[in-house]
Amino acid sequence: MREIIVCTFLTLDGVMQAPGGPDEDAGSGFEYGGWQKPVTDEEVGAAIAGWYEHSDAMLLGRKTYEIFASYWPTADPGNPFTSRMNSMHKYVASRSLASVEWQNSTLLGGDVVGAVRSLKESDGGNINVVGSGDLVQTLMRHGLVDEYRLTVHPVIIGTGKRLFADGAIPTVLEPVSVSTTKGGTIVSVYRPNGEPGYDRY
Numbered sequence: 001m002r003e004i005i006v007c008t009f010l011t012l013d014g015v016m017q018a019p020g021g022p023d024e025d026a027g028s029g030f031e032y033g034g035w036q037k038p039v040t041d042e043e044v045g046a047a048i049a050g051w052y053e054h055s056d057a058m059l060l061g062r063k064t065y066e067i068f069a070s071y072w073p074t075a076d077p078g079n080p081f082t083s084r085m086n087s088m089h090k091y092v093a094s095r096s097l098a099s100v101e102w103q104n105s106t107l108l109g110g111d112v113v114g115a116v117r118s119l120k121e122s123d124g125g126n127i128n129v130v131g132s133g134d135l136v137q138t139l140m141r142h143g144l145v146d147e148y149r150l151t152v153h154p155v156i157i158g159t160g161k162r163l164f165a166d167g168a169i170p171t172v173l174e175p176v177s178v179s180t181t182k183g184g185t186i187v188s189v190y191r192p193n194g195e196p197g198y199d200r201y
Contacts, residue, residue: 002119003126003146004059006136007051008163009036010152015160016133024067032157039153041183051149052084056125059116061132062094068130069102091119091127093135113142120144133161140169147191148173154184170196 009019018025019036026033060068068085075082090105093112100107108115116139119127129136129145139145150163173190180186 002122002124004116004120004129004139004144005051005055005126005147005149006129006139006145006163007048007149008131008136008151010150010163011035011155011157011160012152013156013158014162014164015157016131016163017160020067025063030160032160035155035157036153039155039183040151040185041181043181043183044151044185044187047151047179047181047187049081051128052088054126055088055128057089057091057127059091059093059119059127059129059132059135061135062092062097063134064131065090065092065094065097065100065102065105069100069105073102091115093132093138112138113144116144133163136163137165137168143169143192145192147176147189150186150188150190152186152188172196 008016010016015032015035017028018030018033020034022034024033068090072082072085075085077083086103088104090100090102091108092100092105093108093115095109097107112135126146128149129139136145172193172195174193176189176191178186178188
């Protein structure tokens with residue numbers, strides 16, 4: 001059984017939108033693209049590299065796929081991530097794309113939830129979901145996320161798409177590991193662990 005692992009960079013107020021560059025999601029009117037790099041450090045990079053050790057595929061929504069496919073095929077070959085990102089299998093959840101050209105990519109059309117359930121039951125390593133905010137919301141609603149790997153950076157944006165948005169299903173998260181880098185980024189891994197309990201003090 002393969003596991004679906006959500007790997008997401010967050011601001012302190014929970015925004016996941018457009019961490020990578022000022023033009024990443026400018027079409028939506030978001031004004032704070034590229035917020036991550038000024039508040040990251042080497043320890044964050046090492047942690048992210050570790051997130052891929054036991055994963056052999058990515059599951060991407062259309063927007064994230066298009067961003068990655070426009071960058072990684074021609075990225076610096078000296079960057080150890082370049083080879084990894086290009087060689088990993090990519091499953092792309094999109095209703096609008098007719099084809100996917102980036103090497104080792106497979107288009108999941110139609111019933112994405114059913115397709116992801118089938119992927120979980122197939123042979124192979126874990127599957128990382130990177131970015132892909134709309135897709136992540138769908139996966140969470142259908143109980144398909146096995147683990148969250150999050151970096152929470154010391155910056156407040158105040159607006160934008162949030163990982164745990166209004167309407168998220170109430171869920172207890174069991175901590176697997178939590179640490180803080182020298183730059184103040186919280187690197188955490190959590191697994192869903194049932195519904196919350198309720199009590200009073």
